[in-house]
Amino acid sequence: MCGIVGYIGKKEAYPILIEGLSALEYRGYDSAGIAMVDSTGLTIYKDKGKVDRLKEITRSIEKEKGAIGIAHTRWATHGAPSKVNSHPHTDDKERIALVHNGIIENYSILKDRLKEEGIEFRSETDTEVLAQLVGKYYENDLAAAVRRALADVEGTFGIAVVAKDQPEVIVAARRGSPLVVGVGDNELLLASDASAIVRHTKTVIYLKDNNLIELHRDGIYHTTTLENVQITPELHQLEYDAESLAKGGFEHFMLKEIFEQPQTIKNALRGRLLIAEGTARLDGLNIVHQELRSIERIIFVACGTSWHAALVGEYMIEDIAGIPVEVEYASEFRYRNPIIGPNTLVFVISQSGETADTLAALREASHKGATVLGICNAVGSSIARETHGGVYLHAGPEIGVASTKAFTSQLTVLSLLTLLLGRMRRISHSDGMTIANALQAIPSQVEQILKQNVKVKEIARIYHHHSNFLYLGRSYNFPVALEGALKLKEISYVHAEGYPAAEMKHGPIALIDKEMPSVVLAIKDSIYDKVISNIQEVKARGGSVIAIANEGDCEIEKHARHVIYIPKTIPILSPLLSVIPLQLLAYHIAAMRGCEIDQPRNLAKSVTVE
Numbered sequence: 001m002c003g004i005v006g007y008i009g010k011k012e013a014y015p016i017l018i019e020g021l022s023a024l025e026y027r028g029y030d031s032a033g034i035a036m037v038d039s040t041g042l043t044i045y046k047d048k049g050k051v052d053r054l055k056e057i058t059r060s061i062e063k064e065k066g067a068i069g070i071a072h073t074r075w076a077t078h079g080a081p082s083k084v085n086s087h088p089h090t091d092d093k094e095r096i097a098l099v100h101n102g103i104i105e106n107y108s109i110l111k112d113r114l115k116e117e118g119i120e121f122r123s124e125t126d127t128e129v130l131a132q133l134v135g136k137y138y139e140n141d142l143a144a145a146v147r148r149a150l151a152d153v154e155g156t157f158g159i160a161v162v163a164k165d166q167p168e169v170i171v172a173a174r175r176g177s178p179l180v181v182g183v184g185d186n187e188l189l190l191a192s193d194a195s196a197i198v199r200h201t202k203t204v205i206y207l208k209d210n211n212l213i214e215l216h217r218d219g220i221y222h223t224t225t226l227e228n229v230q231i232t233p234e235l236h237q238l239e240y241d242a243e244s245l246a247k248g249g250f251e252h253f254m255l256k257e258i259f260e261q262p263q264t265i266k267n268a269l270r271g272r273l274l275i276a277e278g279t280a281r282l283d284g285l286n287i288v289h290q291e292l293r294s295i296e297r298i299i300f301v302a303c304g305t306s307w308h309a310a311l312v313g314e315y316m317i318e319d320i321a322g323i324p325v326e327v328e329y330a331s332e333f334r335y336r337n338p339i340i341g342p343n344t345l346v347f348v349i350s351q352s353g354e355t356a357d358t359l360a361a362l363r364e365a366s367h368k369g370a371t372v373l374g375i376c377n378a379v380g381s382s383i384a385r386e387t388h389g390g391v392y393l394h395a396g397p398e399i400g401v402a403s404t405k406a407f408t409s410q411l412t413v414l415s416l417l418t419l420l421l422g423r424m425r426r427i428s429h430s431d432g433m434t435i436a437n438a439l440q441a442i443p444s445q446v447e448q449i450l451k452q453n454v455k456v457k458e459i460a461r462i463y464h465h466h467s468n469f470l471y472l473g474r475s476y477n478f479p480v481a482l483e484g485a486l487k488l489k490e491i492s493y494v495h496a497e498g499y500p501a502a503e504m505k506h507g508p509i510a511l512i513d514k515e516m517p518s519v520v521l522a523i524k525d526s527i528y529d530k531v532i533s534n535i536q537e538v539k540a541r542g543g544s545v546i547a548i549a550n551e552g553d554c555e556i557e558k559h560a561r562h563v564i565y566i567p568k569t570i571p572i573l574s575p576l577l578s579v580i581p582l583q584l585l586a587y588h589i590a591a592m593r594g595c596e597i598d599q600p601r602n603l604a605k606s607v608t609v610e
């Protein structure tokens with residue numbers, strides 16, 4: 001959601017902070033601000049709008065303002081986007097400046113208490129309460145003041161704080177909101193996401209929950225718990241470099257990421273697919289085969305697109321491995337009283353590894369004694385660190401807010417998991433080989449589909465003015481219908497509903513007229529004929545149909561107005577192919593409607609608040 005950047009070293013802080021903020025804009029972007037400290041004091045610039053607006057208002061400032069600073073891009077939670085609500089926030093004496101990700105849940109009580117003490121507030125934010133508290137406790141020891149302030153607050157935070165009279169230190173702390181420290185050559189960087197600092201260093205510390213770090217000049221840092229117990233943090237190396245954060249000639253990150261999928265699927269398969277044995281290996285699960293064999297139930301927990309991937313996982317695992325699977329929204333699971341038996345395995349699925357609801361669900365499942373495994377993309381993320389084991393996607397950074405390559409990588413990992421579990425329980429060597437060979441072929445089949453980009457664009461041109469779309473699919477392609485509809489809504493702001501095709505007649509069929517196109521996943525599988533009947537039902541009511549069908553299907557053109565053909569694969573893997581045209585369709589419709597594809601309104605890439 002919001003983004004934090006900090007710098008302390010020998011270079012000028014300003015360009016590093018601005019560049020870092022630009023890299024983080026995909027996380028949240030309704031306002032931006034910067035605070036720099038030098039021997040002459042504290043300077044703050046902030047305003048509503050994107051980082052470009054911040055650049056505009058800082059154009060005339062003296063850039064050599066100092067070698068220490070903190071900066072922030074905001075995604076509003078408490079208080080509308082405005083200059084006064086933007087971060088950094090200060091205490092009323094303007095001695096300290098603070099940027100914050102997360103939510104201070106008891107801010108209202110604390111605010112009333114501070115007001116009674118005569119402290120004046122300027123903004124409507126929860127963050128200002130924290131800034132005022134730090135200011136109240138500040139007596140020349142910034143870390144001590146931050147510690148005392150954090151003892152008063154409930155909620156989540158990733159914070160960075162500077163003091164006007166201490167141009168030698170940044171204090172950062174976290175609970176529930178990620179912070180990563182970049183360890184450079186006599187310099188230290190701080191960010192809520194490593195993409196903001198990877199240009200400067202690949203050596204990082206992932207700050208743990210309830211830890212505080214003091215960053216000093218000359219690259220010296222000091223880490224403690226919030227109770228001031230000293231700790232030695234682990235150093236990690238980032239797996240990607242700055243190039244992977246560039247658009248690489250594509251107009252948008254989303255399009256680049258759609259086109260990366262043949263490669264990212266290969267990355268997810270690498271070293272894990274054992275073709276000759278007709279099975280898979282997933283060493284990161286950290287579970288012995290004996291334990292895997294005794295599993296009686298699996299629960300997948302996720303949000304958004306990751307939840308759609310989980311739904312495909314449910315179909316696959318029940319079908320091939322015969323293990324009962326449940327799929328839960330993390331936001332529901334965390335507040336229910338879920339029943340987790342002794343042989344239940346919980347998987348949390350998250351691209352970012354930082355989604356607040358998924359993280360909370362993980363903790364709830366752990367409290368209940370479950371073994372919780374993760375399927376994550378972001379290496380070193382909170383979810384990756386807190387799970388007992390798991391599988392990385394290795395898809396590289398996903399910048400476009402609309403998840404594309406992470407979805408197909410999640411499906412790939414879930415297919416590998418299915419193959420592994422299936423071979424342990426139900427399926428023969430030859431059935432295992434059929435799945436393994438089909439998986440191996442997926443990257444080149446995705447490549448073939450991507451060659452139809454121009455055709456998909458033509459279809460988008462015909463329909464981009466429409467305001468409502470229905471996405472229909474059955475079996476393995478029902479979750480794909482949900483995902484196609486989500487892609488369209490989030491980047492083009494067009495209303496779209498995903499439905500199991502046969503459920504249409506229980507309600508949504510009432511919506512169908514010539515203004516409401518239906519995108520139908522008509523894949524040749526055991527229920528193809530039923531899907532054709534569903535298409536007829538749409539047509540009979542004047543609706544036009546865009547079908548996703550298999551190459552060689554001569555029947556479909558009689559029924560659908562437009563057909564996008566995809567190569568044939570085995571049914572369990574068909575979502576890996578059928579989703580590609582839907583990603584492209586959403587992309588082109590959004591582009592033709594002039595939408596901000598990589599940064600859609602109201603959305604943030606990583607939802608680190610409830």
Ligand code: AGP
Nearest residue numbers: 304305306350351352355402403
């Ligand atoms: C996907 O296009 C969305 N932007 C969103 O639904 C996302 O999948 C969801 O917020 C979960 O994110 P995660 O995978 O990082 O946990």
